[in-house]
Each structure stands twice: as structure tokens, then as C-alpha cells.
């Protein structure tokens with residue numbers, strides 16, 4: 019059995035990962051600085067008693083050195099996680115995500131571990147993959163601000179013909195449209211490059227939209243389901259950008275936790291960046307409706323804003339063939355059948371709805387079109 023360090027292990031995914039590892043018989047140590055935005059005052063920050071906890075920032079060299087003592091592998095999950103916010107709190111995002119990972123990797127060079135698994139993100143792809151009418155793959159689809167102002171939400175081919183969104187595989191060229199995406203890509207590359215150079219094993223998991231119990235609800239910069247839940251909890255309609263038909267891939271947090279464990283345990287997956295999604299896609303408006311129904315508020319319909327966020331993408335959902343092949347990963351939860359545990363968690367929370375504040379902040383900075 020192994021002994022593993024989880025950075026950011028007090029967060030949403032980290033807690034589920036701790037449970038997954040302990041269930042499999044491993045030992046767990048967590049290093050987390052308990053960033054206030056991820057742990058609203060009054061939220062329960064206690065970890066299980068069988069998890070060893072070091073409260074420290076990933077940029078604190080001495081703490082990282084202590085945290086690495088005796089561990090077989092590291093899951094690097096610590097990060098600031100808001101795409102919109104990263105566009106104006108640049109130092110904060112580059113500092114926590116990239117300098118943090120740099121410090122971790124620097125220390126791993128002197129206290130090597132067998133394998134490092136880093137949490138990367140679908141955000142590095144930018145717009146997802148498309149197929150043109152003649153069957154060719156299009157990985158450079160995009161929309162101009164004029165398209166968005168004119169409500170032409172779907173990217174089209176250069177000749178104006180429609181494009182069809184298809185699952186995005188790891189071969190798609192990254193298109194980094196936010197500081198957050200850039201910082202996640204740097205985390206991923208630093209990890210894969212340095213581990214390769216020093217003969218250590220490494221895997222990067224490109225996570226799609228993760229959902230489930232324990233999602234931080236008062237943080238307006240995290241997942242769309244958390245934002246919609248806190249709106250509904252406050253009797254407000256979920257506010258949906260564009261026309262609500264944009265498609266995303268929602269993967270359950272327990273599936274993600276299992277994918278992380280497999281990425282640490284499975285021989286042979288090393289050196290790879292691997293998508294972790296559900297392999298399904300859902301329109302955002304439909305997701306808002308499903309959630310309202312699951313929360314017993316079918317009367318609250320989503321509010322379609324008809325406006326876009328600067329840098330936002332239209333469609334992106336995962337091709338998970340590589341995860342199936344290399345990790346033996348198979349999602350067990352479907353969004354339609356798995357909103358129950360999120361709803362149960364939500365109903366026990368008092369979420370302050372800060373979605374309007376977050377939108378105003380983006381508008382003030384000209385980031386809503």
C-alpha cells in the first residue's frame with residue numbers, strides 16, 4: 019500500500035480523493051492553505067482524522083519539504099480555480115498555480131517520489147473540436163467579438179458553412195484563452211517535462227466539469243452547477259449566458275477521484291496527459307432545468323442572458339478513449355441520475371448567492387460582450 023501527498027487536499031476533489039485512497043488501503047497526507055474563497059467562513063474545514071494535515075501554502079518551501087517526507091507519490095491539486103477572476107487577479111493565479119507547482123517540483127528533485135499526478139483542465143483546449151461538412155477535423159474554430167455581439171453563437175468554417183462539435187481528444191492543440199488555462203497548462207507541462215528529465219513517472223489529468231457533493235457553493239468562480247445551485251437555493255433563476263445551447267461534459271467527482279487513484283496506480287500511463295470526462299455532453303440550459311427539477315423547483319426556469327463572456331467557448335466535451343485504454347477508466351455516474359447527492363449537499367448549505375456580484379465584476383472590466 020502507498021503513502022500519498024495530496025496538495026489542495028482540503029478542497030472539493032481532494033476530499034473525495036482522500037476517501038478513495040483510504041478506501042483502497044493507502045495512507046494520505048494533505049497540504050492545503052485553506053484559501054478563503056474555497057472555504058467560506060463557517061464552512062466545515064475539518065478533514066477526516068485518519069488524514070495527516072499540514073496547513074501551508076504550496077509556495078512555502080520548508081512546508082513542502084516536510085510534506086514530501088516519506089511519501090511514495092504526489093497528487094498536485096492545489097490551485098486557484100476561477101477562470102473569469104484569473105483575468106484580473108493575474109499575480110494571484112500565476113503565483114499560486116505556477117510558482118506553487120514550481121516549488122513542489124523543485125523539492126521533488128531533492129526528495130524524489132515514484133509518481134506525480136497533476137490536475138490539469140479542459141480549459142487548456144479553449145474551443146472544443148469540430149468537424150466540417152466534408153468530414154475534416156477542425157481544431158481552430160473560433161468566434162469574433164462581432165459574432166458574439168450579433169448573437170452568432172456557433173463557430174462556422176472559413177467559408178461560412180456550419181461546423182459540428184465532436185468529442186475533444188488530447189491531440190487537440192491547446193488554445194489558452196484565460197490566465198487560469200495558461201496556469202493549468204504550465205502546471206501540466208512543468209510536471210511532465212521535469213519528471214521525464216529526472217526519470218520520475220508523471221500523469222496529467224485534464225478534468226472536464228466536475229460535479230457532486232461538497233462543491234463550494236458561495237464561490238462564484240467555480241463550477242456552473244454550484245453557481246446554479248446557489249441561485250436556486252436563493253429562489254433565483256440560474257443565469258445562462260448566450261442562448262443556453264452551449265455543450266459541456268459533466269463528470270461526477272467520485273469518478274474523478276477514481277481516475278486519480280488509477281492514474282497513480284496503473285503502470286504504463288506515465289508521461290501522458292489524459293482527459294477525464296463522462297463522455298457525454300449536455301446543453302447548459304438543459305442542465306439548469308434538470309437541476310431545478312432535482313431541487314424541487316421545476317417552476318424556476320433558467321434566465322437566458324443572450325450575452326457572452328469574453329474568452330468563453332461554445333462547446334467542449336471529452337473524448338475519453340485514452341482514459342479507457344491507459345487507465346481502464348469507466349465513468350459510473352450519469353448527470354441525469356446523479357444530481358441527488360449534489361442536491362442533498364446543497365440543501366444542507368446556506369449559500370450566499372454571489373453570481374450577480376461576479377457578473378458585475380466582469381462587466382465592469384469589459385469582459386462581458
Ligand SMILES: NC(=O)c1ccc[n+]([C@@H]2O[C@H](COP(=O)([O-])OP(=O)(O)OC[C@H]3O[C@@H](n4cnc5c(N)ncnc54)[C@H](O)[C@@H]3O)[C@@H](O)[C@H]2O)c1
Pocket residue numbers: 025026027028029030031032049050051052053054056057074075076077094095096097098099114115118137138139140202224225226227228229234241
Ligand atoms: N472542479 C472542476 O470542475 C475542475 C475542473 C478542471 C480542473 N480542476 C482542477 O482540480 C483541482 C482541484 O479543484 P477543486 O474543484 O477541488 O477546487 P477547490 O478550490 O475546491 O480545491 C482547491 C484547494 O487548493 C487549495 N489551495 C489553493 N491555492 C493553494 C496554495 N497556494 N497552497 C496550498 N493550497 C492551495 C485551496 O485551499 C483548496 O482547498 C484544481 O487544480 C483545479 O484547477 C477542477
